[in-house]
Amino acid sequence: MSGIIIIGNVSDDPFAIDIGHMCGQREDIADIISLKVYANTEFCPRFISDEEDFEHIGRSLEGKTVVICSTATSHTRGSLAMRTLILARGAKDNGAKKVVLVEPDLFFSAQDRGPHLDAGDEARPLDDQKKFDGQPFTSKLYAELLRMAGVDAVVTVHNHSSKVQTLFSNAFKGEFHNLLPYELYADYIKYSDMVVTGKLGDNLILVAPDHGAAPFVNAVHEALDLPKASRMVMEKNRTGERQVSMQVGADSDIQLKDIAGKDVIILDDMVRTGNTVVECCKLLWEGRPNKVCFGVTHFYSSPEGRENLNSPYLSEILALNTIPSILNRDSQGRLRKKIVVLKIEKWIARFLLQTMGEIQRVAKFERDFYSVDMSSKNPRWRPRDWR
Helix, strand or coil: CCCEEEEECCCCCHHHHHHHHHCCCCCCHHHCEEEEECCCCCEEEEECCCCCCCCCCCCCCECCEEEEECCCCCCCHHHHHHHHHHHHHHHHHCCECEEEEECCCCCCCCCCCCCCCCCCCCCCCHHHHHHCCCCCCHHHHHHHHHHHHCCCEEEEECCCCHHHHHHHHHHHCCCEEEECCHHHHHHHHHHCCCCCCCHHHCCEEEEECCHHHHHHHHHHHHHHCCCCCEEEEEEEEECCCCCEEEEECCCCCCCHHHCCCCEEEEEEEEECCCHHHHHHHHHHHCCCCCEEEEEEEEECCCHHHHHHHCCCCCCEEEEECCCHHHHCHHHHHHHHHCEEEEECHHHHHHHHHHHCCCHHHHHHHCCCCCEEEECCCCCCCCCCCCC
């Protein structure tokens, strides 16, 4: 690991510290970089070098790869983004060969269109363009700023926007890595006691809440290697800004009558208000399943979301810590009794080690590639780590 430096854009960020440790970095991040803030609130980091070395001024990172871990914390996304830009420029100004940004929930991905037609946008109707009249195409700007600052590669998790994926892939020329966590969900579903899968999966139903989620549901189904597990695809109709209606898709493999007595898991990339998933759960209960769970990658904890997801129609929630605040028991609120978080630091570290050719270090993550965080309020909690 002598050629790799792993840092965070916030002091004492546990996510960055854990990834550094799992990648074999012995130095504390605080001994690698000083994340200074001036009295006027301006951010001015400094990579720490030998004070007596006057021969390598501006070249202390020569030949090294710098990995910047950026996760949502008490700082705003705008603040974190600016810190990343400055850190990347600082790394390149001091000779870094390569700068990699690890941002599990890629910032500004919701702002994936502007008022004008862009490459691949010829099919956008005028009324869709009008929705963005006066707005910037911020996700494109973000990609351009990262490149300008010196970022060479971006690693993110389960990005929901095909437009963002295309523009980042073009901007980073093959160095945009959108990691899909299907193996995380599959492993926990198969080997924990959250659900009863049955012989070869005959007691398990995987549900896509809309057609956009179907490819990911298919990927989880393949990773499970339970050929008798069934899949259902729902159709969502938006009837208002926060109102939706749900129905089973006509092209779904199974219908409501086929889920009676079985364990059901809805899988999606993100949840904000929880309205859609609760409506989906309500409809599924008409089929009289044994339980209905929800697996979601990006969990935006908010009072409205916690209120909606506390619904009796939802038995349990499986989330990732791409947004680390979900680990906070206060952020979980009443959901503590039904939420389980799969921590992805090992999984990210494994990917970084693979890309760096550290094959021997990768082997230790062959089975142990994530951790489980669960409140003692959860009925399935046991006084020991499951993994």
